Every structure is written in C-alpha cells, then in structure tokens.
Amino acid sequence: MSKREATGRSRETIGNAILPLLTRLRRGAALDIEDEAALTELFNGSIRQIKGHIDLISQGDRPGRVQLILSGFACRYKILPNGRRQIMAYLLPGDFCDLNVAILGQMDHNISTLTPCAVAQASGSALEELIATRSRIARALWWANLVEESVLREWLVNVGQRPAHQRVANLFCELAWRLRAAGLEQPEGFDFPITQQDLGHALGLSAVHINRVVQDLRATGLIRLQGGRLALLKPDTLAEMAMFDPVYLHLGTEAHLR
Amino acid sequence: MSKREATGRSRETIGNAILPLLTRLRRGAALDIEDEAALTELFNGSIRQIKGHIDLISQGDRPGRVQLILSGFACRYKILPNGRRQIMAYLLPGDFCDLNVAILGQMDHNISTLTPCAVAQASGSALEELIATRSRIARALWWANLVEESVLREWLVNVGQRPAHQRVANLFCELAWRLRAAGLEQPEGFDFPITQQDLGHALGLSAVHINRVVQDLRATGLIRLQGGRLALLKPDTLAEMAMFDPVYLHLGTEAHLR
DNA sequence: CGCCGCCTTGACCACCATCAAGTGGAGTGG
DNA sequence: CCACTCCACTTGATGGTGGTCAAGGCGGCG
Numbered sequence: 001m002s003k004r005e006a007t008g009r010s011r012e013t014i015g016n017a018i019l020p021l022l023t024r025l026r027r028g029a030a031l032d033i034e035d036e037a038a039l040t041e042l043f044n045g046s047i048r049q050i051k052g053h054i055d056l057i058s059q060g061d062r063p064g065r066v067q068l069i070l071s072g073f074a075c076r077y078k079i080l081p082n083g084r085r086q087i088m089a090y091l092l093p094g095d096f097c098d099l100n101v102a103i104l105g106q107m108d109h110n111i112s113t114l115t116p117c118a119v120a121q122a123s124g125s126a127l128e129e130l131i132a133t134r135s136r137i138a139r140a141l142w143w144a145n146l147v148e149e150s151v152l153r154e155w156l157v158n159v160g161q162r163p164a165h166q167r168v169a170n171l172f173c174e175l176a177w178r179l180r181a182a183g184l185e186q187p188e189g190f191d192f193p194i195t196q197q198d199l200g201h202a203l204g205l206s207a208v209h210i211n212r213v214v215q216d217l218r219a220t221g222l223i224r225l226q227g228g229r230l231a232l233l234k235p236d237t238l239a240e241m242a243m244f245d246p247v248y249l250h251l252g253t254e255a256h257l258r
Numbered sequence: 259m260s261k262r263e264a265t266g267r268s269r270e271t272i273g274n275a276i277l278p279l280l281t282r283l284r285r286g287a288a289l290d291i292e293d294e295a296a297l298t299e300l301f302n303g304s305i306r307q308i309k310g311h312i313d314l315i316s317q318g319d320r321p322g323r324v325q326l327i328l329s330g331f332a333c334r335y336k337i338l339p340n341g342r343r344q345i346m347a348y349l350l351p352g353d354f355c356d357l358n359v360a361i362l363g364q365m366d367h368n369i370s371t372l373t374p375c376a377v378a379q380a381s382g383s384a385l386e387e388l389i390a391t392r393s394r395i396a397r398a399l400w401w402a403n404l405v406e407e408s409v410l411r412e413w414l415v416n417v418g419q420r421p422a423h424q425r426v427a428n429l430f431c432e433l434a435w436r437l438r439a440a441g442l443e444q445p446e447g448f449d450f451p452i453t454q455q456d457l458g459h460a461l462g463l464s465a466v467h468i469n470r471v472v473q474d475l476r477a478t479g480l481i482r483l484q485g486g487r488l489a490l491l492k493p494d495t496l497a498e499m500a501m502f503d504p505v506y507l508h509l510g511t512e513a514h515l516r
Numbered sequence: 517c518g519c520c521g522c523c524t525t526g527a528c529c530a531c532c533a534t535c536a537a538g539t540g541g542a543g544t545g546g
Numbered sequence: 547c548c549a550c551t552c553c554a555c556t557t558g559a560t561g562g563t564g565g566t567c568a569a570g571g572c573g574g575c576g
Contacts, residue, residue, distance in 0.1 A: 208524090
C-alpha cells in the first residue's frame, strides 16, 4: 500500500475516458460545448498507466498538478502512528484525486490505487487559469467537491451509527449507485476488485468480521460477490435493510437502480 | 433538537462579531481591505439571536440565504429512520452554516444550535455576485470549505479507528485548538456548553460511556470539565495519548497550544 | 511445483451498549 | 422560603457486537 510510483508513462489521447467526468459534471452544472472541450484538452496527452497499490500522492506533498482517475479504483486514506488505517473515500473513474491541494496548498492524507488505474494529469496553473476565466467550470468543480463532502458525511454516519451488516450493505449500495451513474454497470453486476481487508479499513471493521457479514448477505440471497464481481440481487431489499437513501449522492432524480 | 425557529430578529450592526471569520479566512487566502469590507457589509444588518436547540436549516430546504455563526455553538447532524443521530461537525463562531447549499441546491442534512447563538445572514444572490466579481473572496470561501472537509475526514478516522478514550481526547484537542485560533480562549479554559449526550452523538459512543471516559480523563489530571467550561491541564500529554496532530485543521504554522 | 495473498472458519474475550436507579443543580411556582 | 420538576450527570450490573488470534483452504502467478 505504499510502494512509491514506478510506472509507465505514455502520451495517449484521452478519447472517451473523459466521459465519466463529463457526465457527472453535467448533473451539477451547466457546461457548454466549449467548457467540455476545454476540460478534455486540459487532461489530454498526459495519461499514466499505474499498477495496483501504488501511492499517487502522499501527505505533505505540494504538487503542481492535478490528477484524475480515468479507469480503475483508488482510495483516500490515512495511517495512524499505531499502524491502523482508515480509508476515507473510494475514487472511481471520473473522480479527481487532489483538486483540493490546489487550493489548500498541502495534502493532509494519501491517495493510492487499489487496482491498476489509468490516471490523467493536468498542470495546476492551467487548471487555475481555467477556473479564473470560465466561471461555469469553477462552479462545476466546486460542485463536484461538495458532492464528495456529502458522501464523506454519510460515511461518518455509517461508521458512527450503523451496525456491521448495515454498514457493509450501505457501502455496496453506494458503490453500485455510483458505478451505475458513471456508466460502468455491466450485465452481470460490477467489477468489484476491493479486498475484504480494504472494505474493513473503510468501514472501521476487521477483515474477519467483514467476511462473516458477506457470508450472511450471500446466504440470504441479497448479493453475489465472487471473482472480483459484485451483483445486487435484490437492490430494494438491500437498500431498505441498510437504510440507504441515495439523496446524499446528488445524482439527480433520474438515477434509480430498477 | 427539532423545534422550529421562533426567535427574535433585530437590526444590529455586526461590529467585531465578524472577526472570527476574517481572522480565519486570512490564514487561507490573501484578502485586501476592500474584500474584508465587502464581506462585513454582506452580513451586516441582519443578525438574529437564536435560542439553544433550534434548527437553523433542515434537510430538503432550498433557502435563498446563507447563514454565519457569530457566537455560540451549533452542529450539523443527520437522524436515521431508527432514531439514531450522528453529529457531523461542530460549528463555532466564524463558521458558515450552509455555504454549500448555494452550490449544491439542496440541504442533505440539518443544522441546529447547541446553545444560544447570534447568527448573521446574507442573501444568496448577493453572495453569488461577490463570488463572481471578487475572485479572492471566491477562493477564500472555497478554501474554508476545504478545511471543513479536512476536519470531516479526521472525524471519520477518529470514529473508525480510535478507541473511546482517544476519541474523546481527540475531540477535546480539536475544539481547544479551533477555539484558540478563533480567539475564544480565556484564562480558565474555554466555554464548553456541549452535553455528554451530544459528545456521544458526535463520536459514535453512548452518553454513559462518554461519562466514564471523562471521569478517567479527570482522574488522571488531563482535563478539568465542569460548569460548562473545559480546560486542558496537560495539552501535550493529552494530544500525545490521543494521537492528535493539528495539521488537518490547516491553522498555519503559528498555531500551537503552548 | 511452490509460494503468496486472500478468503474462510472457529474459539475466546474485551470494549462498549443498554437498562436501571440515583444524585444534584437550576429554574419555577406555591 | 420551600416543594417540585426537569435535565444533565453519575454509577452499577449485565450482555452482545465485533476484535483478536490462530489455523486451514484455495486460487493465481512466477
């Protein structure tokens, strides 16, 4: 979880890989064709293919660039002096890694890949200029940031108030809804490459207990989870027992699973 | 915690009550005299005195105004269908209540006072104009928002990974550092009007257990907590046992307690 | 083929929730 | 001035949720 980056770097065109970002921003702000072109151009041409379990940026860094996940899963996390680790967000395609560091000045946590990822990067100054000159883009980025904060609040509720089985079910629902919204749903469920260890670190539970809960959810026919794929077999039942209410995801009214 | 507001409303001048906000924003962004005057003017003239345990804004609201805490304590919270309550932030003087709703469009949680509060409000459209025309102010507000998010991340770490006594100690440290930074420190500690019930709701612990932990902290001479006042008797020892590292508060390098 | 990471299952027990009863101070009304 | 109420704090007893430790199975990859 903390090898330092030693990875391929290539000049590919970004192509459709920017789509998850654009479809998401469209929900929250009115972008015109030029705005979208400017964003696409911003991240075009500097794409890196990064292996799993590599740090993208670490606490204390003051980078002059901003990174965007194009494919794969990543996470924000902190490690305490006693070695305990808390994951504070899962980053899916279309999520920014470190927009905040451009404003805050310094990273106060780490970001690492969970799976192999394609990551685009843009220079901080180019982004700053876009923010200064295109107010719609500035607003859209702020909006995306606020949605992330909203998700974070719900995670705190989850860890603070819900028993283990509800926590796990809730996270499964959230990821399913988000992946669907990003257009990453597939006939037989979703790619789900997160280990039970990493689920535990996100939910404040031990890997052993995650396993027992997953067994239960399987036994009651609510989910199928095997071979790195997750399918919600009874999304409504699962959402209800988890007290999952997708409002906090700010996906808009049209986003429903079934 | 959910009476609806029925409170005095008066036309006072804001005077020095705006200072906690300005001193905080100065840490994160360069504001000139005109910027500060514009912010002061924005909130001037519409100040409400609100009693304790009154909702300032509720989930689902779409208000056309933004509220700022001038004095007193408030909190963000959510209530689950089963009645459990999670506090997601304590709001101190100088904190915005609902800046995010101006961008997100809809509140996804509630805000209520914990004690009697003085609250200033500004119209959303006036704020929007300020953001559009004064880029330094826009940046400062975004910065304040990101600091809040950083605090939220640390709360998740706290609830997810730390045992009860560290959680409590950590929260005490955070509030002491923040109150000191806001200029609200007093010779004999701080005003600390938060009930043990509300501490529990913030930390994911029962009020009974909070009480036992507080007893321990008192017995070991680390804190004094009585009569609505809190004093950290051995700040360094407390911070160390709590694994408290104030970096996440983004107070700047000068902010140390002793 | 052999190693390594992840998943799985069992045994044990600690931390913390819940329930319950009692104390004490502040405010109110007689 | 005193009874009364209300709320926050306090303390004890009991039990459950979930952590820790340990060992074994299984699949992927070098």
